[in-house]
Amino acid sequence: MNNENKSVHEFDFQLICEYFSTIERQGPGSPKMTQKALSFIPNLTENSRIADIGCGTGGQTIVIAQNFPGQITGVDLFPLFIDAFNANAAKQNFQNRVKGLVGDMEGLNFRDEEFDVIWCEGAIYNIGFEKGLQSWRRFLKPGGFIAVTEASWFTEERPSEINDFWMDAYPEIDTIPNKVKQLQNAGYMPVAIFALPESCWTEEFYKPQMEMQENFLKKYAGNSSAQELVAYQRYEVQMYEKYKEFYGYVFYIGKKI
Numbered sequence: 001m002n003n004e005n006k007s008v009h010e011f012d013f014q015l016i017c018e019y020f021s022t023i024e025r026q027g028p029g030s031p032k033m034t035q036k037a038l039s040f041i042p043n044l045t046e047n048s049r050i051a052d053i054g055c056g057t058g059g060q061t062i063v064i065a066q067n068f069p070g071q072i073t074g075v076d077l078f079p080l081f082i083d084a085f086n087a088n089a090a091k092q093n094f095q096n097r098v099k100g101l102v103g104d105m106e107g108l109n110f111r112d113e114e115f116d117v118i119w120c121e122g123a124i125y126n127i128g129f130e131k132g133l134q135s136w137r138r139f140l141k142p143g144g145f146i147a148v149t150e151a152s153w154f155t156e157e158r159p160s161e162i163n164d165f166w167m168d169a170y171p172e173i174d175t176i177p178n179k180v181k182q183l184q185n186a187g188y189m190p191v192a193i194f195a196l197p198e199s200c201w202t203e204e205f206y207k208p209q210m211e212m213q214e215n216f217l218k219k220y221a222g223n224s225s226a227q228e229l230v231a232y233q234r235y236e237v238q239m240y241e242k243y244k245e246f247y248g249y250v251f252y253i254g255k256k257i
Contacts, residue, residue, distance in 0.1 A: 015229055045070060055074030120148040128172050149250065
């Protein structure tokens with residue numbers, strides 16, 4: 001199969017998990033942007049609770065913990081990610097207030113109105129933006145906040161090549177105004193909306209991958225699935241370099257109403 005026509009969802013999930021577990025962040029982002037998003041959420045104390053859904057290995061979670069005194073629960077589907085998450089928390093001496101759990105974001109075992117903040121960087125696409133906003137809302141306290149990053153179009157029109165790429169990867173990608181409407185329709189007041197800068201893709205997400213890909217290919221020499229996975233990730237980089245003015249990740253921060 002030609003990698004340009006193959007969706008990332010068609011690759012072996014264990015290979016995907018191992019591949020992304022070797023880098024600090026499993027999606028575009030940066031400590032600076034995590035801090036910026038957190039700055040829009042007022043009145044957080046040591047008694048506040050945050051759920052980081054689709055936490056991965058916890059790159060953004062550690063940044064939150066460094067700037068927030070309360071309890072954080074990270075949830076991810078992959079045990080390998082959660083093992084790394086809890087190890088990273090322990091390295092920072094956060095193990096008493098930062099804990100990772102294996103779980104499915106479509107069937108979260110949380111109590112209603114348990115959290116002050118629900119966080120999700122680069123992962124809500126797994127359930128879908130609208131569905132995630134709607135189904136997670138009940139876990140927030142009245143007046144609680146949700147903060148997520150979501151792939152979004154920067155323009156109303158775009159070249160067919162990049163449009164087709166995203167329609168295959170994530171058909172729910174939409175323009176920023178339409179995403180804001182979805183946020184409002186799900187029962188949130190928009191608090192802050194901002195696009196992640198290019199460096200969140202190139203320096204924080206793509207560069208670490210390029211630095212580890214050769215070792216990954218050596219480990220799985222002769223494994224066509226591993227070779228196709230790396231080829232797909234390299235193709236994604238090419239698409240971003242070619243069409244980055246048309247799309248990116250956007251932070252959407254809303255208050256439950």
